Amino acid sequence: MTAFLILLRRELALAWGKGGGPLLALAFYAGVVTLLPMAAGRAPEKLAAVAPGIAWLALALSALLSLERLFERDFEDGALDLLSLGPASLEAVAVAKCLAQWLASGAPLALAAPIAALALGAPAKIIPLLMICGLFGGLAFAFLGGLGASLALGSRRGGLLVAVIVLPLYVPPVIFGAGALDALAGGLPWTGGLFLMLAYCLAAVGLSPLAMAAACRNALD
Amino acid sequence: MLRAVLIKDLAISRGERRLFTGLNLHLDAGEAVELTGRNGAGKTSLLRAVAGLLRPEAGEIVFADLDPEAARAEHLHMVGHQDGLKSTRTAWEELRFQTLWCGGSPTTARQAAERFDLVRLLDLEVRRLSAGQRRRLALARLVASPRTLWLLDEPMAPLDAGHRLAFGALMAEHLVGGGMILAAVHDPLPVAARVVEVGA
Numbered sequence: 001m002t003a004f005l006i007l008l009r010r011e012l013a014l015a016w017g018k019g020g021g022p023l024l025a026l027a028f029y030a031g032v033v034t035l036l037p038m039a040a041g042r043a044p045e046k047l048a049a050v051a052p053g054i055a056w057l058a059l060a061l062s063a064l065l066s067l068e069r070l071f072e073r074d075f076e077d078g079a080l081d082l083l084s085l086g087p088a089s090l091e092a093v094a095v096a097k098c099l100a101q102w103l104a105s106g107a108p109l110a111l112a113a114p115i116a117a118l119a120l121g122a123p124a125k126i127i128p129l130l131m132i133c134g135l136f137g138g139l140a141f142a143f144l145g146g147l148g149a150s151l152a153l154g155s156r157r158g159g160l161l162v163a164v165i166v167l168p169l170y171v172p173p174v175i176f177g178a179g180a181l182d183a184l185a186g187g188l189p190w191t192g193g194l195f196l197m198l199a200y201c202l203a204a205v206g207l208s209p210l211a212m213a214a215a216c217r218n219a220l221d
Numbered sequence: 222m223l224r225a226v227l228i229k230d231l232a233i234s235r236g237e238r239r240l241f242t243g244l245n246l247h248l249d250a251g252e253a254v255e256l257t258g259r260n261g262a263g264k265t266s267l268l269r270a271v272a273g274l275l276r277p278e279a280g281e282i283v284f285a286d287l288d289p290e291a292a293r294a295e296h297l298h299m300v301g302h303q304d305g306l307k308s309t310r311t312a313w314e315e316l317r318f319q320t321l322w323c324g325g326s327p328t329t330a331r332q333a334a335e336r337f338d339l340v341r342l343l344d345l346e347v348r349r350l351s352a353g354q355r356r357r358l359a360l361a362r363l364v365a366s367p368r369t370l371w372l373l374d375e376p377m378a379p380l381d382a383g384h385r386l387a388f389g390a391l392m393a394e395h396l397v398g399g400g401m402i403l404a405a406v407h408d409p410l411p412v413a414a415r416v417v418e419v420g421a
Contacts, residue, residue: 003322006318006321006322007322010318013310013314014307014310017309017310073307074305076303077303077304077305077306077307077308078301078303078304078305079305079306079307080305081269081272081274081299081301081303081305082299082305082319082322082323083322084273084274085272085273085274085293085294085297085299086294086322086323087294087295087322087323087324220269220274220275221274221275221276
C-alpha cells in the first residue's frame with residue numbers, strides 16, 4: 001500500500017508539473033464549451049435544450065488530453081522498467097496512474113462542468129446529477145483512456161491512436177450520462193441511465209488495469 | 222537473501238533475429254560477471270531477461286531458493302542506459318522517488334547522494350545535468366536501497382575517471398558484502414570479474 005501511495009504522489013506531481021495539470025484541461029474544456037454553442041446557433045432555448053449534453057460531451061473530449069503521456073513518457077525514458085521491477089504489481093501501477101490522471105484533471109473538470117452548463121442555460125436542478133455523472137464518468141474516462149494509452153505504447157503518432165482506440169469506449173458512458181441528464185431536465189425517470197453509467201464505470205475500473213498491465217508487459221518485451 | 226543466479230540454456234530472439242542460444246551462466250554470491258560481445262549481440266536483452274522484462278525464447282533463469290517474482294521485486298536492481306529520470310523534475314525529487322519505490326528512505330537517499338557526489342546538484346532539474354551526472358543519479362539507488370543483484374548496462378560509459386574509480390570501489394564493497402554484479406560492458410570493469418562473451 002505504501003508503494004502505491006509513493007507512486008500516486010509521483011504521478012500527481014508529474015500531472016501537475018510542467019505542461020499539464022488541471023489548468024490546461026480546464027482551459028480546453030472552456031474552449032470546447034464556448035465553441036460548441038457557436039456552431040449550434042444563437043437561439044437560447046435551443047441551446048438550453050442541448051446544454052447538458054454539451055457540458056457532458058466536452059468532459060469526454062477533455063479527458064483525452066494528456067492521455068498519451070500517461071505511459072508513453074515512462075516507457076520512453078526507461079522509468080517503466082523501474083516501475084515494473086518495484087514492490088507493486090503492474091496492475092497496481094496502472095491503477096495509480098489512472099487514479100492520478102482522474103485526480104489531476106477528471107475531478108477538477110467535473111467540478112467545473114456545472115458552471116459551463118449553467119452558462120449555456122441548463123436548468124439548475126441538473127447540477128448535482130451533472131457533478132455525479134462528471135465524477136464517475138470521469139473515472140471511467142481515465143481508466144479507459146489509460147487502456148488506450150497502454151495499447152498505443154511504442155507506436156508512432158501515439159496520441160492519435162489513443163483517441164481512435166478510446167473514443168468508441170467512451171460512447172456508452174456518454175450515452176448513459178447524457179440520457180440521465182436529459183431525462184432529469186425533461187422531468188422523466190433518470191435513475192436508469194445513471195445506474196447504467198455507474199455500472200460501466202465500475203467495470204472499467206475493475207477490468208482495465210488487468211489489460212493495461214498486460215499491454216505494458218507486451219510493450220516492454 | 223539471494224545466494225545465486227543460474228541461467229540454463231537460454232535462447233533469446235528479437236523479432237525474426239536469433240540473438241543467441243544455449244547460454245549458460247552461474248553467478249554466485251560475491252561474484253561479478255562481465256558480459257562482452259559486439260554491438261547487438263544481445264547483452265542488453267540478456268540483462269532484461271534476467272530482470273523479467275523480456276521473455277526468453279527457451280531456457281530458464283533460476284534465483285536460488287527464491288520465487289522469481291519476489292526475487293525480482295526485492296533483490297535486484299537494474300540500471301540500463303535509459304535511466305528512467307524525468308527531465309522536468311529536480312534531481313532530488315527523482316532520486317527520492319526511485320529510492321522510496323525500491324524500499325529505501327529519504328535518509329538513505331541523502332547518503333547515497335553524498336556517496337555519488339551529487340549533493341550540489343540535487344536542486345537542479347534533471348535536464349540540466351550532464352550525461353555523467355545523470356548516470357550517477359541513476360546509480361545512486363544501488364546504494365540508497367541495498368539489493369543483492371545488480372544488473373548494469375554499460376554503467377561506466379559516461380563517467381569521468383574520478384567517478385569511475387569511486388564506483389569501482391563501491392562495486393568491490395558490494396561484492397565483499399556478498400553482492401552479485403552482472404554487467405554488460407565494452408571496457409573491463411574495475412573489479413575482478415569473470416568474462417562471458419554473448420553471441421560468440
